[in-house]
Amino acid sequence: MKLLRLITSFKGNESLSFQLGNAIVEKIKTQHPEIDSTTRNLTKNEMPHLNELHFNSFMTPTQDLTAELKDAVSYSDEALKELLPADIVVIDVPMYNLSIPSSLKAWIDHIVRAGITFRYSEEGIEGLLKDKKVFLAIASGGIFSEGPLKEFDLTEKYLRNVLGFIGITDITVFRVEGTAMPQFKDEALPKALESVAAYSL
Template identity: 35%
Template sequence: MPSMHIVDASPNPYTSVTRELTQAFAQEAEALDPALSVTRRDLGTNPPPHLDIGTIGAFFTPPDQLTPDQVQMSALSMDLIGEFLGADLVVFGVPMHNFGMPSGFKAYVDHVVRPGLTFQLTETGPRGLVEDKRLIVVTARGGYYVSDEMRALDNQESYIRAIFGFIGIDDILFVNCEGCDIDPEARQAAITSSKTRLSEVAQQLAA
């Protein structure tokens, strides 16, 4: 595992469960493999802007026809795509907000999932262009999503699997830290359990 890119989406820089978990995973992975290259992107404290008509127009303009303004409009998107494609393993830290995800993470997706760069439209349908990529998604949920009724409300995991599967990634592991808002004991138990699972993953990757 020569390179890992961590994307934290929580807007809470102080007591975020997902930040605590991605940090613990990164520390163990680096300890197991000192040669590991780790990069980070903080969407919580520095979220990408939501797309506007100008940026969308730049995305659909051929590269050799971009105006200087359009180059600037699409610069962040190109940076985010470069970070994403440049890593062997991408780790997302994504808290659940209203059964989905923080708006900053959705904006990130809109900057990364782009025709001609991460997927291709063909006569037979869309084709993902991202190959040989592993994705770990660390989530934090206030309640438990184990019953059929609660699973039906979980739009987070289904969306992330769908959108990143769309661009070609089928190696996606979810570590869902659930029950974080039940009480302090449940929160700590969930964090401890998730850290144990992530430690197992780090050891498997380093083996």
Template identity: 60%
Template sequence: MTILRIITSPRGIESQSIQLGNAIVERIQIEKPESVLKIRNLSIHPFPHLDGIHLTSFFTAQENRTPEQEASIVHSETAIEELFEADTIVIDVPMYNFGIPSTLKSWIDHIARAGKTFRYTTNGAEGLVKNKKVYLAIATGGVYSEGIMKDFDFTESYLKSVLGFLGVTDITVFRVEGAAIPELKNLALPKALKLVKEFVTP
């Protein structure tokens, strides 16, 4: 089994999303020690934001691409190959301004390609990324899974929507919540790690 780990926080070991992601990977490896881990650290090696050359290369047949287009499509081709090779995907997601980091959005823009990871049919769009298990390791300063701030959470909802569009629907979410709230911050990470430890992977 192959685990694809997507890291997005630039804070290294201080990052609570990274610590949560570490715990999820360790939990999977305990139950499936034969697993092979592939790490894609977008904070160190970010994918470029899409520009005109990228978009043109996506819609140009390989035999017709210019050298510039061939060079620009490398990130997308690599990311999609890693996606299809993985059985399990762990994505670390610190919330930035109610949404996901721009580095993660760029990665998504490179993997969401018509004819590659989804296609349009007479019955609507069909995701082509099948039989994947995804874990989201979300870290937020406030509490967004419930209560008055729930409507401001565009991390979980967006990722579930876009991954679901690509065909990935088996998604489990773990959260470090309240990391910036004085009465919650000391227990936020331990509480999340405890839930991961108790979780039985499928």
């Protein structure tokens, strides 16, 4: 079995999404001690914003790639080399401005590729990554899993939609939330870690 971990907070060890992601990975390792894991820190090993060259490289058959297009497609190919064999993907998601970090969006723009992660068929669009399980470790200053801010959360909603688009529908979400709220902040991480401990894989 293979696991891919994506780190997307620039806060290093202080990051709450990172600490929650670590707990998820440790839990998975208790069930699958033999699991082979790869980690990509998208804040250190960044994917470039998708540009015209990248997109043209996706649309060009391999045998026709120029040196420039080969270079352009290398980011996507490298990310797919990590994603395609992974059975489980754990993604740390700090909420930035109600949404996901742009480093994660850039990664998504490089892995959503026609013919590789989805295809157009007679029935419409078909996601091709059907057998993967994803865990999201979402950290936010406010509380978004319930209450008045729920509808403003574009982290879980967007990730469920875009991952579903490429065929990944087995998605489990853990949250460390309310860390900017005095009445919730001290309990936020312990509560999130407890939810991981209580989860049966």
